[in-house]
Structures are given as structure tokens and as C-alpha cells.
Amino acid sequence: MKEIVVISGKGGTGKTSLTASFAVLGGQNLVVADCDVDAADMHLLLEPDFAHGEDFFSGELAVIDQAKCSACGQCEDVCRFDAIDMIEGCYSVDEIGCEGCGYCARVCPDEAITNVKQNVGQWYRSAIRTGTTMIHAQLKVGADNSGKLVAKVKKMATEVAGNEGKYWILVDGSPGVGCPVISSLSGASLAVLVTEPTVSGLHDLRRVHQLVKMFRIKSGCVINKADLNSDVRRDLHRFLKEEGIPVLAEIPYNEQFTAAVTNGKTIVEWDADLEQLVRGCWEKVTQLADDR
Amino acid sequence: MKLIFTTQGTDWESSMDPRFGRTQFFFVYDEESEEIQTHDNTTIENEAHGAGPKTAQKLSGFGAQVLITGNGPGRNAATVLQTTGTKIYVGAGDMTVQEAYNAYKNGNLTKFGEV
Numbered sequence: 001m002k003e004i005v006v007i008s009g010k011g012g013t014g015k016t017s018l019t020a021s022f023a024v025l026g027g028q029n030l031v032v033a034d035c036d037v038d039a040a041d042m043h044l045l046l047e048p049d050f051a052h053g054e055d056f057f058s059g060e061l062a063v064i065d066q067a068k069c070s071a072c073g074q075c076e077d078v079c080r081f082d083a084i085d086m087i088e089g090c091y092s093v094d095e096i097g098c099e100g101c102g103y104c105a106r107v108c109p110d111e112a113i114t115n116v117k118q119n120v121g122q123w124y125r126s127a128i129r130t131g132t133t134m135i136h137a138q139l140k141v142g143a144d145n146s147g148k149l150v151a152k153v154k155k156m157a158t159e160v161a162g163n164e165g166k167y168w169i170l171v172d173g174s175p176g177v178g179c180p181v182i183s184s185l186s187g188a189s190l191a192v193l194v195t196e197p198t199v200s201g202l203h204d205l206r207r208v209h210q211l212v213k214m215f216r217i218k219s220g221c222v223i224n225k226a227d228l229n230s231d232v233r234r235d236l237h238r239f240l241k242e243e244g245i246p247v248l249a250e251i252p253y254n255e256q257f258t259a260a261v262t263n264g265k266t267i268v269e270w271d272a273d274l275e276q277l278v279r280g281c282w283e284k285v286t287q288l289a290d291d292r
Numbered sequence: 293m294k295l296i297f298t299t300q301g302t303d304w305e306s307s308m309d310p311r312f313g314r315t316q317f318f319f320v321y322d323e324e325s326e327e328i329q330t331h332d333n334t335t336i337e338n339e340a341h342g343a344g345p346k347t348a349q350k351l352s353g354f355g356a357q358v359l360i361t362g363n364g365p366g367r368n369a370a371t372v373l374q375t376t377g378t379k380i381y382v383g384a385g386d387m388t389v390q391e392a393y394n395a396y397k398n399g400n401l402t403k404f405g406e407v
């Protein structure tokens with residue numbers, strides 16, 4: 001079983017369009033794990049059936065028992081997140097502002113405040129239209145992705161791959177360089193770095209590559225919108241060469257990316273030229289992931 | 293020398309866990325006394341953030357001089373481990389504990405931070 005994780009650092013580079021295309025090309029021989037849970041949108045392209053869903057709990061939230069509260073206001077005074085306000089004569093907790101630190105509960109002389117585990121969303125095991133399984137999640141408004149949720153999604157995907165005898169786990173990785181993306185990367189056979197020749201594209205590629213390098217994970221790069229800026233493209237190539245990162249594909253700017261998404265299709269199902277490019281890229285990805 | 297492995301099980305034939313922060317078990321081996329000690333770390337699943345530093349803190353309680361793992365710790369966890377002076381060897385993520393130990397003895401594992 002091998003795990004391919006697609007990450008980008010910068011948003012809007014085409015990471016999910018590419019990952020969903022890989023899912024189509026890989027077909028039944030892979031399990032899809034959508035770990036980009038903050039703004040999950042693979043489901044728009046792969047049509048999961050949401051067959052099995054479970055609540056997901058993460059972090060804590062302060063709850064005030066109004067029967068015990070004497071309205072002394074100490075909780076409001078100590079809250080560093082300004083998440084406690086007097087509303088209509090009662091102190092109440094702003095669910096989005098509260099970080100669950102527990103300071104209010106500590107100082108409350110009436111012992112009226114308790115921290116409760118927060119239901120932040122659901123994770124799902126779905127059949128998708130490519131004839132395989134996808135593990136994905138949906139967070140409630142204001143909830144954030146975490147290493148915990150990513151670890152859960154990946155664990156379920158690994159279980160499914162084991163049970164169903166799938167060879168590949170294809171992970172749509174989390175953005176940035178923090179906890180969720182570290183969790184996305186751990187245990188990966190290959191990291192596919194999707195970038196574009198823009199200043200922020202290159203900047204974020206460097207950052208995310210630092211992480212990949214630190215974890216000694218093999219990587220390859222896809223340059224999307226490759227003809228956007230020839231100067232930065234040259235810088236990109238120089239950086240990739242210095243770091244010994246192979247270029248898996250260069251995809252010229254193509255408005256068919258947007259057209260495909262608008263029509264609920266992946267780019268490989270929508271445009272013959274893109275299909276050819278991305279198919280070649282997927283072959284390189286699987287070869288590189290299989291190399292020891 | 294006391295060594296600590298990140299593992300998915302509790303014996304020599306168990307697979308290593310490539311993850312540091314969210315490793316399922318610790319497998320501690322004392323070369324002098326040949327004693328084995330294991331620790332269940334699965335409650336780390338409940339931590340939303342900061343799994344690495346928490347695991348590093350827990351690990352420091354075992355007094356091992358050497359850590360053998362897969363990908364290696366993230367930057368925050370590495371800082372914790374540095375202060376405790378733990379030597380870190382990586383690249384054993386696909387091995388069993390026994391294979392990882394042999395690879396370490398034969399000098400086939402990479403020291404963390406050296407490429």
C-alpha cells in the first residue's frame with residue numbers, strides 16, 4: 001500500500017482539480033482521502049453518496065449553567081478571546097470565539113462553567129462515481145481543521161485500503177505548513193507539490209518543501225499555469241533543480257480548468273489535451289511513488 | 293544504551309509507526325539489561341493540535357538516549373527533544389522493530405537533521 005499526498009502551500013494552484021483527476025485515472029485501485037477539510041470540495045467532482053457518517057469531536061467549549069450563575073462577571077474579565085458577553089441579563093458564551101481554554105471555569109466562584117467536548121462536524125465513508133471509496137469530512141462553520149481530523153481521515157482510508165485490497169491511497173492534502181499538513185504528510189510515500197509561477201506560488205513551494213525535506217519524503221512538482229510568468233518560471237526551475245525535485249508536469253494556463261469544475265467534471269474528463277498531460281503526469285507519479 | 297522506537301505494536305515483529313507525534317506505541321529497549329518496555333500512546337488521537345510536542349514530552353520520561361522513528365519529528369517536537377539531548381534516527385518507517393534495530397546497529401539509519 002502506498003500513499004500519495006498532493007499539497008500546494010499556496011491556494012488556487014489547481015491542487016484539488018489535479019487530485020480529483022488522479023482519482024479518475026487511478027479508478028478502482030485507490031482510496032481517496034480528502035484531508036483539505038477546511039474547504040473540502042472534492043465531493044463536488046467525485047459525487048460521494050455520504051453512505052456512512054459519524055460525528056467528530058475536537059476541542060472544548062465553555063458552557064454556563066444559568067441556574068448556578070450569580071452573574072459576577074469574572075469569566076468575562078478573564079476571557080482572552082472576548083467570548084463571554086452579557087446578553088439579555090445572562091452571561092453567555094460566543095461559540096465561535098471560545099477556544100475552550102477553561103480559564104473561565106477555573107475562576108468561576110459558582111462552579112457554573114464546565115468545558116464540553118465540541119462536535120465540530122462529521123466524517124464520511126462514501127462510494128464515489130469512480131467505483132471506489134472516499135473518506136472525507138465536513139466541518140461546521142467556524143470549526144477548523146486539525147491534525148486530529150486529518151489523522152482520523154487517513155486512518156479510515158488506510159483501513160478501507162487494507163480491507164478492500166487497494167494499492168494506492170490518494171490524499172488531497174491540507175493547505176499551509178502547520179499541524180494539519182504535517183499530519184497529512186506523515187507516512188506518505190510521495191508528496192506531489194502543485195505550484196504556479198507566481199511570487200507567492202514559489203514562496204509557498206519553498207516553505208512546504210522545507211517540511212517535506214525535513215520529513216525525508218520523496219517529492220515531485222507539478223507546475224500549473226506554467227506560462228503565466230516566464231521570469232518566475234525560470235526561478236521555479238532553478239529552485240527545483242537545486243533541490244533535486246523532478247518536474248512531473250507543466251500545464252499551461254487553461255480556462256478549461258474552470259469550465260470543467262463548473263460542469264462538475266474533472267479536467268481529464270473534460271478536455272482531451274489536459275487529459276493527455278495529466279495522464280502522463282499520473283504515470284510519473286505512480287512510478288516515482290513505487291521507486292524505493 | 294536505551295533506545296525508543298515509534299511502533300504500531302508491542303513486539304519485535306511489529307511494524308514501525310512512521311509518525312512521531314501520533315505514533316501508536318513506544319517500544320523501549322534497554323541494551324544493557326535487555327529489558328523491553330512498551331507504552332500505549334493511542335490516546336494521542338484525542339489531541340487536536342500539538343501532538344508532536346506532547347509525545348516528545350512523554351518520551352522524555354523514559355530516559356532513552358536514542359529515538360528511532362520514520363519521518364522524524366516536526367520542528368516543535370524536535371526542539372523539545374533537543375533539550376533532552378535525545379539522538380534521533382529516521383528512515384525506519386517501513387521496517388519492523390527488529391529490522392529498525394538491526395539497521396541502527398549497522399549504521400544504516402540517517403541521523404535526523406542530516407541529509
